[in-house]
Amino acid sequence: MNVVVCVKQVPDTSDPDVEVHIDSSGKGVDESKFSFVINDADNYAVEEAIPLKEKHEGEVTVVNIGPEAANQVVRMALAKGGDQAIRLDDERFAFSDITATARLLASAIGDLEFDIVMTGCIASDDGYSAVGVTLAQMLDLPHAAMVKSVEVIGDNKLKVGRELEGGLLEMLEIETPCVLTIQTGINEPRYASFKGIRAASKKEIKVMDLEATGLSEDQVGEAGSTAVMVEYSVPVVGELAEILEGDAAETSVKLSGILKEKGLV
Amino acid sequence: MHDIFVLAEHREGELREVTLEILTLAGQLAEQSGGKVTAVLLGSGIDEYAGKCASFADRVLVVDDPMYKDYNSAAYQQALVELIKAEKPHLVLIGNTGQGVDLAPSLAVELDVPYTSDVVSVTLEGDKPVATRQYYGGKIDGRIEFKDADVYVLAIREASTPAGEGGKSGEIQKIDNPVTTEVTVRKFLEYVEAAIGEVDITQSTMLVSVGRGIRDEKNMPIMEELAEAMGADLSASRAVVDAGWLPTDRQVGISGKTVSPKLYLAVGISGAFQHVTGIKGADVVVAINKDPDAPIFQYADYGIVDDLLKVVPALTEKIKEMKG
Amino acid sequence: MNIEHGTFVEKYDLLGCIQCGRCTGGCPVTVRTDLNVRLFVYETVDDDRLEALSEKHEIWDCTTCNNCALRCPKGLDPFEVLLGLRSMQVEEGNIEPTAISALESVFNNGNPWGKPRALRCNWMEDIEGVEKVRILEKGEKADVLIHTCCTACYDPRIIPLARNLVRVMEKAGVDYGFIGEEETDCGSEVRRLGEEGLFEMLDEDNTELFDAYDSGRIVCLSPHCYNTFKNECENIKTPVLHYTELVAEIIREGKLELTGEIDSKVVYHDPCYLGKKNKVFDEPRYILGRIPGIELMEFNQSREISLCCEGGGGKMWVESESKEQRLSETRILDAKEMGADIVAVACPFCLLTLEDALKAKGFDEEMRVADILELLGESI
Numbered sequence: 001m002n003v004v005v006c007v008k009q010v011p012d013t014s015d016p017d018v019e020v021h022i023d024s025s026g027k028g029v030d031e032s033k034f035s036f037v038i039n040d041a042d043n044y045a046v047e048e049a050i051p052l053k054e055k056h057e058g059e060v061t062v063v064n065i066g067p068e069a070a071n072q073v074v075r076m077a078l079a080k081g082g083d084q085a086i087r088l089d090d091e092r093f094a095f096s097d098i099t100a101t102a103r104l105l106a107s108a109i110g111d112l113e114f115d116i117v118m119t120g121c122i123a124s125d126d127g128y129s130a131v132g133v134t135l136a137q138m139l140d141l142p143h144a145a146m147v148k149s150v151e152v153i154g155d156n157k158l159k160v161g162r163e164l165e166g167g168l169l170e171m172l173e174i175e176t177p178c179v180l181t182i183q184t185g186i187n188e189p190r191y192a193s194f195k196g197i198r199a200a201s202k203k204e205i206k207v208m209d210l211e212a213t214g215l216s217e218d219q220v221g222e223a224g225s226t227a228v229m230v231e232y233s234v235p236v237v238g239e240l241a242e243i244l245e246g247d248a249a250e251t252s253v254k255l256s257g258i259l260k261e262k263g264l265v
Numbered sequence: 266m267h268d269i270f271v272l273a274e275h276r277e278g279e280l281r282e283v284t285l286e287i288l289t290l291a292g293q294l295a296e297q298s299g300g301k302v303t304a305v306l307l308g309s310g311i312d313e314y315a316g317k318c319a320s321f322a323d324r325v326l327v328v329d330d331p332m333y334k335d336y337n338s339a340a341y342q343q344a345l346v347e348l349i350k351a352e353k354p355h356l357v358l359i360g361n362t363g364q365g366v367d368l369a370p371s372l373a374v375e376l377d378v379p380y381t382s383d384v385v386s387v388t389l390e391g392d393k394p395v396a397t398r399q400y401y402g403g404k405i406d407g408r409i410e411f412k413d414a415d416v417y418v419l420a421i422r423e424a425s426t427p428a429g430e431g432g433k434s435g436e437i438q439k440i441d442n443p444v445t446t447e448v449t450v451r452k453f454l455e456y457v458e459a460a461i462g463e464v465d466i467t468q469s470t471m472l473v474s475v476g477r478g479i480r481d482e483k484n485m486p487i488m489e490e491l492a493e494a495m496g497a498d499l500s501a502s503r504a505v506v507d508a509g510w511l512p513t514d515r516q517v518g519i520s521g522k523t524v525s526p527k528l529y530l531a532v533g534i535s536g537a538f539q540h541v542t543g544i545k546g547a548d549v550v551v552a553i554n555k556d557p558d559a560p561i562f563q564y565a566d567y568g569i570v571d572d573l574l575k576v577v578p579a580l581t582e583k584i585k586e587m588k589g
Numbered sequence: 590m591n592i593e594h595g596t597f598v599e600k601y602d603l604l605g606c607i608q609c610g611r612c613t614g615g616c617p618v619t620v621r622t623d624l625n626v627r628l629f630v631y632e633t634v635d636d637d638r639l640e641a642l643s644e645k646h647e648i649w650d651c652t653t654c655n656n657c658a659l660r661c662p663k664g665l666d667p668f669e670v671l672l673g674l675r676s677m678q679v680e681e682g683n684i685e686p687t688a689i690s691a692l693e694s695v696f697n698n699g700n701p702w703g704k705p706r707a708l709r710c711n712w713m714e715d716i717e718g719v720e721k722v723r724i725l726e727k728g729e730k731a732d733v734l735i736h737t738c739c740t741a742c743y744d745p746r747i748i749p750l751a752r753n754l755v756r757v758m759e760k761a762g763v764d765y766g767f768i769g770e771e772e773t774d775c776g777s778e779v780r781r782l783g784e785e786g787l788f789e790m791l792d793e794d795n796t797e798l799f800d801a802y803d804s805g806r807i808v809c810l811s812p813h814c815y816n817t818f819k820n821e822c823e824n825i826k827t828p829v830l831h832y833t834e835l836v837a838e839i840i841r842e843g844k845l846e847l848t849g850e851i852d853s854k855v856v857y858h859d860p861c862y863l864g865k866k867n868k869v870f871d872e873p874r875y876i877l878g879r880i881p882g883i884e885l886m887e888f889n890q891s892r893e894i895s896l897c898c899e900g901g902g903g904k905m906w907v908e909s910e911s912k913e914q915r916l917s918e919t920r921i922l923d924a925k926e927m928g929a930d931i932v933a934v935a936c937p938f939c940l941l942t943l944e945d946a947l948k949a950k951g952f953d954e955e956m957r958v959a960d961i962l963e964l965l966g967e968s969i
Contacts (some may be wrong), residue, residue, distance in 0.1 A: 012697060013401045014545055020404040021695045029405070031705035035697040045365050080682065098370065098380060121366075129361070130370040130382045130420075137374035142339060142450035145367040147904045161457065164276070164363035165470075168337065171454040178450075181729030183400055185491035190682030194696070226379035226414070229407040232400065241552060241568035251569045255551065256587055258567060262549060263282075263424030264471065264528045265495060265584055392595040477948050507915070508950045513908070519702070520687055520908050539941070541903075542703055560745055 001056035003049040006119040007077050008039040008130070009070040014124065022232040027095070029232070038073040042122025045182040047189040048150060048192065050081035051119050056152065058115070059083040063108055065093060071261040073207060079200035090209040092217055094102050098223035098250070102134035104220060107213035110139060114177055116158070119179040121146050132181035143179040144172060148186050174220045267300030267392055270354040272307075272320055272345065274364055275338065277456060282313040283360040285428035286419050288321035290387065292429065295323075295387050300355060300453055304435065307344055315361040315515045326352075330442040330472035335453040340444070346375055347443035349416060356394060361420035373418040378580035379411040382420040396421065464498045466515055471497035472526045472547075474517060476540075477504040478533020478554060478573055485510055486573070488532065491581045494588070500524065533573045536561025549555040553577070597633045605663045606630045612657035612667040617897045621913035622650040626657055626667045646963050649685075650909045653781055654861040654897035658725055668902075672770075675783030680876040683737075684907075688782050691906045696787060699773035700739035701906070708800065709770050712741070719759050725766035727801045732764040733835065734804035734827070736818065738811040739774055740937040746944070747937045752965035754810060754832060760969050761844040763810075765836075770809040771798060775814035780821065782903040796824045808835050810868075810962075812862035812936045813901060816923035819867070831863055833935050833961060837872035849968040850882035853930035857885065858908050858920060859895035873935050876961055880968045886927055888920075896920050900938030916948035925952055932958045 011034035013020055021030040038046075049060045062077040062085040064070050074085045086108050093104060109117060114194055117139070119132035129145070136143030148169060149161035154177050161169040163183045173181075192200075210220065244251045259265040269291040274281045283305070290394045291302040304318035304325045311329055326348065332340055349357060354420075359369040361383045373380030394417050396409040411417055428446075466472060473492040474566040479485065492499045501511040503518055517524055518540040525546025532553045534540060541564045544550060552565035555572050562568045569576055598604060611621060613627040624647040632638050634965050642648075648671045657667040678684050684925075691701040700705050713722040725731055730909050735758075741751040758765045776791035795818070799807060807829045809815035819829040839845050857877055863869045870892050890896045898917045901910075920943060924932045932947075937960070944958045 011401070012402060013705055015542075017708055018404075020401045022405060029401070033705065035706065037693070042941065059407045063292045079486060098382070098543045099374070102374075107371070124402060127402075128382050130380070131369065133370040134374055134380075135372035143367075144338075144451070145373065146363055157276060160452070162363065162367065169457040170274075170363070170455055172337070173452040173454060175416060175450045181509070185465070188686060189689070191684050193679050193684060193784060196680060196682070196786075198786065201482075221863060227381040227396075227409050228412070229398075229400075229619055230410050231408045233406045233408070235399070235406045241550075241562045241565035243568045243690060245561070245932075248571055248575035248579040251571060255567065255569065256583040259495075259528070259551075260587060261427070262528075264549065264713060265587060328965060329904070480951075503945060506949050507945070519691075519905055523690070547704070 001052050001058040001116070002061070002114045003052055003058065004061045004063055004112060004114045004117045005042070005045050005049045005077065006081070006117070007042040007046065007104055008064065008072050008120070008123050009036050009073040010064050010125040011035070012037045017190070022234065023239050026231045027229065028166050036069065036072065037121050038076055041122050041182060041184050043120075043155055043189045044184050044186050045118040045120050046077045046082070047187045048082055048182055049116075052116070052152070053117045061086065061112060061114070062159045064088070065104055065107060067069070074205055075197050075200050076192045076242035079196040079202045080190055082203070083138060084203060085205040086208060087205055088208050088213065092210050092221050094229070095222040095225065096220055097227045097229070098128050098130045098134055098227055100220050102131050103215065103224060104213060105131070105135050106138040107215050108208060109135075116176060117141070119181050120180070121183045129181075132179055136179035139179065142174050143181070144174055145181040146183045147180045148183050150180065267295070267298035267355040268352070269295055269300055269302050269358060270352070270359070271302065271322070271358045272350065273361045274360050274362060275308060275311065275314055280317055282358070282428060283362055283423045284318065285321055286424065286426050287360060287433070288318065289359050289425040289429035290421060291356075292321065292433070294356070294387065294389055298355070298392060300353050303352070305348060307333040307341055315437045315492045319400070319435035319437055320433055321429070322433060322435040325436050325437045327437060327439045328442055329393075329439060331440060332444065332447065336364050337448060337451055337453045338364070338371070339448040339451045341368055342372050342375065343444045343448065344442070345372055349376060351443070353500075354416065355392070357416060357418045359418070359420050361422050365420050369418055369420045369455065376416060376418070378416045378418055380418045384409075384419050384421050384559050385420070385425045387419060389493060462517070464515065466498055466500045466524050467522050469498040469500070469524065469526050471495055471528045472500045472524060473497045473530045474500040474502065474534060475505050475511065475530065475532055476502040476534030478535075479505065482508070482510045484574065487577045487581070491577050494581045494584045497528070497530070502534050513518050519543060531561050531565065532577060534561055535559045536564055560582070591854075595671055596636070596879070597639065597664050597670065599634070600673065601615060601630075602665055603630060603634050605665055607663060609680045611660040611662065615656040615660045617656060617916055618652060618899070618909075619655060619769045620913045621916070622909055623647045623969065624650045626651070626671065626855045628664070629670050630667050632673070633674070637676065639674070642661060643674040646910055646912070648674045649766070649903070650911070651896045651902050652861070652899050652904055653902035655865040655940050656897075658709065659865060660850050672781065672783055676785050677783075679783040684782070688903065692779060692782060692784050692787060695774045695779055695791070700743060701774065701778060702739060702743045703933070706770060709772060709896055712751050713755070716752045719755055722755055722767040723766045725802055728803060729766065730803040731766040732805045733766070734802055734807050735765055735767050735798070736807055736809045736814050737767065737772060738809065738814050738858045738937060744937070744941075746941065748878045748961045749966070750810060750937065750962045751962045753962040757845065757962070757965055758838060761839045763839065763844075766804075768798065768802070771940055773798070776819045777813040777817040778820040778903055778905070780817070781901065782906070791824045796822055799825055799827060806830050806835070808832055810937070811940070812860045812867070816862045831869055831935070832868070833863070833869060833872040833876060836965065837875050838939075840876060845969065847880050847968040851880055851964055851967055852882040852885055854928060855931045855933050856888055856924050856927060857891070857933045858888065858939060859891055859899070860934060861895065861897050861901060863935055865893055865894050876965070877933055880964055883964075886929060888923055888927075898939045898942045900936070905908075905938060905941075915946060918950060919944040921946045921950055925956060930956060931964070932956065933961055933964060934958060935961050943965040
């Protein structure tokens with residue numbers, strides 16, 4: 001079973017103390033203080049792909065769109081069991097939206113032989129939850145998003161569980177080749193040791209620029225995008241906890257009202 | 266003509282609230298543009314939903330066919346493509362939900378139209394939509410502008426617009442299934458509920474978390490009642506787990522689990538660093554603690570400084586009242 | 590897994606073991622887990638068994654307190670065998686998610702707490718009586734270069750220790766300085782968790798970093814950092830001290846006046862990495878003895894036989910499966926029985942684990958746990 005896994009390198013902004021500052025262009029952020037990591041959901045996708053190729057004989061190809069620094073996440077995926085990698089790197093790819101990003105991935109993946117393409121179901125920086133499904137349609141393949149379980153049930157068939165609200169699972173059958181976007185919590189990602197990552201640098205990372213993809217300049221980057229993020233802004237938000245005043249009867253009313261407003265109750 | 270399509274979302278005998286939220290949003294946009302709001306309802310045996318949608322829309326297009334009995338994005342997409350090609354709405358709004366993210370992006374590609382997702386607010390500038398989304402976990406907002414197109418597809422975040430009161434009387438139009446060929450590449454099997462008794466708090470969407478402040482095991486029942494009233498799972502700080510009042514798999518923190526619920530209600534938890542690092546994925550944090558200097562208030566969005574033994578039962582009662 | 594023949598035998602000198610059992614006999618965690626270090630030393634001689642042995646959960650119960658190494662009549666370090674087995678699991682990628690988070694965070698952020706490097710020096714703001722904490726330029730000369738410790742930079746409970754250390758330095762007029770944002774994890778717990786490769790990288794980085802400054806001594810707030818820089822980083826040439834050694838020195842030299850009274854019965858808990866491992870027993874006691882009002886008491890198990898609090902050896906991140914009473918709780922019960930008002934420590938991990946135990950037992954209204962730095966802060 002051959003699996004292609006798309007991995008993204010993102011800034012680690014999960015900690016509440018990490019500040020995100022918009023840069024002077026308004027379309028980017030100051031990355032100087034960020035540490036960069038593999039996108040969480042992609043990490044789970046890698047961990048879902050490796051056992052499949054181990055159990056059913058095959059190869060895992062790691063695909064990434066990013067500059068040389070993104071080799072950090074590519075090598076981590078290779079260290080965990082990936083066999084080879086493709087990194088799409090070109091300045092003209094910058095500011096690609098969902099569509100342009102998926103188009104880039106399709107150009108690298110379209111010619112490969114695979115049974116499944118896996119992506120993480122969501123990226124922690126832009127939160128689109130869309131590239132994988134967009135990619136599927138571009139490759140004219142069936143897909144399933146928010147996947148929480150994968151089982152091989154036949155030569156060209158998978159039984160897949162999709163996670164819905166409230167933890168409900170939608171179980172379905174899907175034909176391969178297909179695209180699955182993987183939800184966090186589907187497995188327990190292994191650790192890639194320092195020595196292991198160093199050893200993985202012997203595996204091939206093929207770098208593709210715009211010419212290598214066969215796409216034209218107006219198909220990538222902002223030119224190739226149809227929904228463009230034109231400007232960041234700072235949301236109006238409070239800092240410390242808003243303390244609700246009053247006795248228990250009063251504060252419980254206030255709190256339950258807030259919870260209802262937020263759709264949490 | 267700037268009509269807006271809203272795909273109704275239903276599951277296991279219920280029309281999901283997000284449908285009414287997005288219909289309300291569509292109504293607000295339609296007022297601006299002078300267009301009509303059409304709820305699109307695909308399913309089997311769905312008359313009861315049509316009536317509900319009709320009070321929020323100018324028209325309800327119903328395709329009632331066994332092909333759509335259970336959600337299958339491939340089948341739904343086929344139908345929507347036909348309907349959209351025929352009716353040519355200006356905006357197509359779908360919930361950014363478990364169903365929506367599985368359908369909207371590929372729909373947009375098949376129609377070859379602009380798409381963006383997880384939109385928290387939409388406005389019309391001229392006749393083009395402009396969307397606002399959140400980036401970096403909500404730390405900053407971004408403005409999305411679209412290239413010119415005849416149709417735009419947007420996936421709207423749940424609870425970003427409150428559902429209004431309705432009050433419209435939309436015309437319900439039952440139409441024939443525009444699709445004749447069954448989808449074979451993907452087949453719905455069944456829904457599976459999360460197993461009872463096996464709680465993986467890392468997957469919980471709502472957590473009520475118990476800390477040392479509860480003082481005694483005999484006070485645990487009030488926490489259990491609150492969690493049940495809220496439809497939440499119980500989690501705990503290490504002190505409570507060490508005391509044996511909750512099992513180790515409920516422990517949140519650096520040597521326990523990292524959780525990312527929509528709501529984390531920390532009760533009697535001081536907010537020690539080793540604990541709060543486990544809740545950095547939480548969307549909304551509420552803290553109840555009788556110590557006004559407890560560090561948890563630095564991490565919480567809302568706080569109540571009071572004795573939990575007083576607040577928790579009062580809160581449970583209010584929530585039960587609200588749920589009716 | 591590819592194990593070279595005889596790796597463990599050679600690396601840990603296993604054939605020197607006479608199976609006397611003094612190691613297990615002194616191992617504090619045997620009261621609550623299945624860990625039998627003597628048996629591991631015996632069985633790891635057989636290469637074919639290594640993989641299976643590395644999968645046993647009890648190898649993670651070891652706190653690396655050093656009792657076994659101290660008691661071994663053949664001068665072996667039995668606990669190192671357990672670290673070797675942990676390394677095997679690390680290379681397989683098969684370790685607890687909590688350990689994975691900590692290690693990945695060290696690699697990405699230079700600290701195991703998942704906190705951004707950019708905020709490493711935030712603790713330095715607004716310290717009472719201190720205009721600005723001195724951060725050294727590369728090449729700048731200072732008598733004392735302080736290594737803060739990641740936990741003291743980020744954990745709100747431990748930050749006061751760092752802040753009080755600065756106040757003490759200022760009061761005593763010590764020529765001190767900090768590295769600043771570039772300061773990074775010492776690698777002690779990284780090595781205890783079995784990540785040899787990452788530890789080697791940190792060793793190199795820290796050695797290079799310290800080399801860039803012209804300092805007389807490196808002083809560490811945590812006994813773990815102290816032990817690693819002093820004994821495990823072979824190329825650090827500058828002498829390394831624990832803060833208690835420096836503070837004892839400046840008190841003796843009359844540079845620090847301790848005037849504030851702390852009228853309390855204080856029992857000092859010897860941190861394993863300060864006491865057992867590095868024989869620093871007297872300096873902390875000397876300091877406590879100089880604070881007016883303190884009545885200093887001793888645990889039965891003190892100094893070389895101090896009861897480990899179970900904070901070290903990676904245990905801040907990997908829980909034991911045992912349901913038996915924690916050693917830290919035993920320690921707190923001992924202190925309560927003695928009538929102590931304060932349990933004094935000189936290590937961030939001891940402070941956190943003993944305080945947790947204090948709360949779990951419900952004694953937090955009658956007793957407190959405090960680092961010597963906090964008591965100094967109350968007295969200067």
